[in-house]
Amino acid sequence: MQTALAISxxxxxxxxxxxxxxxxxRLISRELANESAALMKPSLSFSKPAYSAxxxxxxxxxxxxxxxxxxxxxxxxxxxxxxxxxxxxxxxRQSLAEDAVHDAFVxxxxxxxxxxxxxGGGRGWMYAILRNRALNMLRGEDRIDFTDDLESxxxxxxxxxxxxxxxxxxxxxxxxxxxxxxxEPKRNAIVLAYMHGLSHGELxxxxxxxxxxxxxxxxxxxxxxxxxxG
Amino acid sequence: xxxxxxxDRDALAMEYAVGLLEAHSARIEEMMxxxxxxxxxxxxxxxxxxxxxxxxxxxxxxxxxxxxxxESVMQFRPEAAPIRxxxxxxxxxxxxxxxxxxxxxxxxxxxxxxxxxxxxxxLQTPSPAIMVAVLxxxxxxxxxxxxxxxxxxxxxxxLQQINVPRGRALQVWTKRNDVEGPISVGLLDQARTLRLxxxxxxxxxxxxxxxxxxxxxxxxxxxxxxxxxxxxxxTADTL
Numbered sequence: 236m237q238t239a240l241a242i243s244x245x246x247x248x249x250x251x252x253x254x255x256x257x258x259x260x261r262l263i264s265r266e267l268a269n270e271s272a273a274l275m276k277p278s279l280s281f282s283k284p285a286y287s288a289x290x291x292x293x294x295x296x297x298x299x300x301x302x303x304x305x306x307x308x309x310x311x312x313x314x315x316x317x318x319x320x321x322x323x324x325x326x327x328r329q330s331l332a333e334d335a336v337h338d339a340f341v342x343x344x345x346x347x348x349x350x351x352x353x354x355g356g357g358r359g360w361m362y363a364i365l366r367n368r369a370l371n372m373l374r375g376e377d378r379i380d381f382t383d384d385l386e387s388x389x390x391x392x393x394x395x396x397x398x399x400x401x402x403x404x405x406x407x408x409x410x411x412x413x414x415x416x417x418x419e420p421k422r423n424a425i426v427l428a429y430m431h432g433l434s435h436g437e438l439x440x441x442x443x444x445x446x447x448x449x450x451x452x453x454x455x456x457x458x459x460x461x462x463x464x465g
Numbered sequence: 466x467x468x469x470x471x472x473d474r475d476a477l478a479m480e481y482a483v484g485l486l487e488a489h490s491a492r493i494e495e496m497m498x499x500x501x502x503x504x505x506x507x508x509x510x511x512x513x514x515x516x517x518x519x520x521x522x523x524x525x526x527x528x529x530x531x532x533x534x535x536e537s538v539m540q541f542r543p544e545a546a547p548i549r550x551x552x553x554x555x556x557x558x559x560x561x562x563x564x565x566x567x568x569x570x571x572x573x574x575x576x577x578x579x580x581x582x583x584x585x586x587x588l589q590t591p592s593p594a595i596m597v598a599v600l601x602x603x604x605x606x607x608x609x610x611x612x613x614x615x616x617x618x619x620x621x622x623x624l625q626q627i628n629v630p631r632g633r634a635l636q637v638w639t640k641r642n643d644v645e646g647p648i649s650v651g652l653l654d655q656a657r658t659l660r661l662x663x664x665x666x667x668x669x670x671x672x673x674x675x676x677x678x679x680x681x682x683x684x685x686x687x688x689x690x691x692x693x694x695x696x697x698x699x700t701a702d703t704l
Binding site: 304307308311315316317319320321323324329332333336337340341344354356358359362363366367370371374400401403404405408409410411425426428429430432434435453454457458460461464 | 475476479480483484485487490508511512513514515516517518519520521522523524525526527530531533534535537538
């Protein structure tokens with residue numbers, strides 16, 4: 236019986252338990268989410284992000300904490316393509332970005348028990364883990380990987396510019412509304428820093444201003460955002 | 466570390482959430498553990514900025530990525546391990562990518578260590594001494610050895626403990642002939658093995674005088690020995 240389970244691939248995962256119905260029932264259609272994710276190749280543009288609003292991230296993370304790897308697979312199916320996109324923005328190369336996503340899911344699994352469901356925000360928590368990992372790869376010990384590929388460090392694809400990203404933000408987004416109150420250089424600097432993991436120095440180089448100016452733009456821009464977002 | 470002021474916390478949290486704190490991020494993460502206010506600030510700003518992540522164009526992961534995740538995740542599932550061992554032990558071990566990665570890393574590191582170790586050993590194989598001087602103290606006891614090695618280096622090896630008064634130092638001299646007089650080749654604060662700096666001097670010849678005198682801390686002010694001679698000896702060829 237156990238041998239049969241092991242050799243038939245996926246079956247070595249625990250069976251889908253009834254407790255998972257909590258988040259699976261709120262998932263309007265995972266098949267649909269998968270389908271749309273598969274369709275959204277980078278070359279295709281789309282007007283609004285496909286929020287998986289119906290997916291209960293917090294419940295899935297709780298299930299992960301109790302050792303149910305089907306919950307991790309569900310999170311992966313819903314979120315991996317977008318997480319890979321975020322990692323690609325930071326790391327540029329798909330192989331590195333996939334390493335970051337891999338490490339992020341391993342961390343999500345191993346840290347799921349420390350996720351505080353009272354606070355909620357499971358999806359934000361997952362992206363924080365991913366971004367931490369990718370930024371560490373970008374700046375840390377793995378940096379040597381970039382030396383043969385410095386060209387790809389710049390803004391190479393048109394769909395990655397800050398204005399396009401802004402235009403894809405939800406109309407209801409408070410961040411979008413507040414970013415739009417900033418003057419363009421400050422807005423671009425902050426959005427570029429976030430999307431591409433650029434440092435003050437790299438931003439100064441990219442936008443052709445002195446480092447001091449860039450630091451001041453960022454500081455004042457963030458202050459204005461704070462005032463606006465409250 | 467002290468907690469930052471409330472208004473600074475927000476600024477810190479925002480810069481951290483944007484990813485602009487670079488080298489300080491590990492410190493911020495430590496601070497967050499002890500500072501619930503900072504933690505919730507960071508959380509607050511992350512939630513806002515995550516809206517920018519949601520604008521990304523999704524990328525289809527490679528077909529094998531989930532399998533990689535799944536295999537790594539198995540490491541964290543102690544309850545799953547016995548089943549795997551009982552069923553297809555060899556196979557799952559063979560396909561355990563993290564295990565083999567670490568094994569490969571460890572093997573690589575071990576080879577590097579071996580290379581360094583062997584290189585160090587080869588480099589440390591002492592060059593044979595071609596010239597030796599035994600420096601004798603007033604009481605006739607050997608106080609130190611000076612040896613000139615085949616590779617051109619010259620070193621002093623003390624044989625006796627020497628009490629060096631505060632503010633004084635031991636200065637090593639060599640004298641090739643009376644015309645040139647004694648030349649300083651080293652200064653040391655206590656009796657220890659020292660590589661002597663012969664500068665432009667040629668490798669010591671036979672019968673060359675070496676001596677150690679007690680001098681001011683910064684060495685003899687005149688460039689010639691001024692203090693008492695503690696030990697001296699002449700070089701002799703080795704067999």
